[in-house]
Amino acid sequence: MSFVRPKKHLGQHFLKDLSIAERIAKGLTGHGAYKTVLEVGPGTGVLTQFLLKSDYETWVVDIDKESIAYLEENFTELDGRIIDGDFLKYDFLKDTGTPLAIIGNFPYNISSQIFFRILELRNVVPEVVCMIQKEVADRIAEGPGSKTYGILSVLLQAYYDIEYLFTVKPGVFNPPPKVNSGVIRLKRNQTEQLDCDENLFKTVVKTGFQMRRKTLRNALKPINLPAELAGDPILDLRAEALSVNQFVDLTNKISACR
Template sequence: MSDFYHKARKRFGQNFLIDQGIIRRIARAVNPGASEQLVEIGPGKGAITELMIDGCPHLKVVELDRDLIPWLKVKFERYPDFEVISADALTVDFGALAGGKPLRIVGNLPYNISTPLIFHLLTFADQVRDMHFMLQKEVVLRLGAEPGTKAYGRLSVMVQYWCDVEYLFTVPPECFDPAPKVDSAIVRLVPRAPAVHAEDLALLQKLVTTAFSLRRKTLRNSLKQMLDADQLAQVEIDTSRRPETIGVWEFVALANQLKAMGVQG
């Protein structure tokens, strides 16, 4: 099986990790336990899988490329509890995979779907212990960005509402086959209870999306898409500020105020 050849497919956003040192660093960062519920998204040829499965022999993997699935099943056939789920991760009910235990998720996420996939996974945040992802470095920087920085935006707010974000390390292009044109990075996301609870999550998402649709304009300009003049006058935040200066919990407080005013999500 070691001579298996599979050409990476652009339509699946495949870039196979080939650097053994980086693979070991990822496995050490995850440090899976035997009784844990661990799911790997996009295992590819099983490079990371191979270093995690001894620690967690009932590992589950979600793979979209059907040509890789027979290879994975044969490669790990000596692990009877290993399971391959043939599916698009964007459609998977990760809550159903938890089995009543906190879910741990790891993956080299395809660049072309990384943002929508993260938003999908956040819907299961209350059932997840942690997530370790390989992403474009630019995306990882956006996840943990602070207000007032260029990288801060919708993704920063919604991820930080649910999770603590930890940048672990950078992965250069030459660690992959084929080599991407940008640096990648490993990030750890650890869900925890929000510091301020959003009473209407859909409204918070709508508010943040609307605000950053005109990120170079003032909040007043963007909120005109959601609020009439009377409602805008009642807003308790300084609407002359730009969205990129408004902190996560300020957005949550504003969303809660809008809900009290009768604004729909």
């Protein structure tokens, strides 16, 4: 197979610029001393070719049958390390082993789902380098107080240090997306477990941002805030004003009253 059709329903925008692909590959630092890299959505292997030149054992996973066939024919050095499956559902760890880094030009339409999957795997994924829609990249890397700071910002920053690397214009893709893209790097921090009920933490964060223009006093009504917290000044703030540590503190206050 000599050609792979970009498929709209899969959110595919194939990168054409080799220099950008090389920059993305070089974004990996080896943080956590991993030896394995898994590329999500390799497409036609533009990024893959640079990963194969590195010292990492490179695996790829794709749900697109055409991409799988293309890679099998044109990247024989990947023999046995091409996973035909859905990154969001497939248990690829049984094949790749751990720890491993994750890299890729993530499909824009499922990028948030990919990050939630990465959060589930955070203890075996020390580093992530990815290209996503710039708006989402900005949101993930942004700190508290910003209008773009949101659920993914808090949940990812709880476990990863995040760095915005560079912006990519639409013209280097086939087909060109309607927006700019951004490349970010996530490096696992030292937080093995949050100092609170982690399930309640996620509920507080998600509920607080669902009505982000309201104060937390009103936004968190769906989770039945304890009456003892009624006068706490933190509830006069909006979710976007709270840091990860403040969300942890609020979670502990709620837990202590239940």
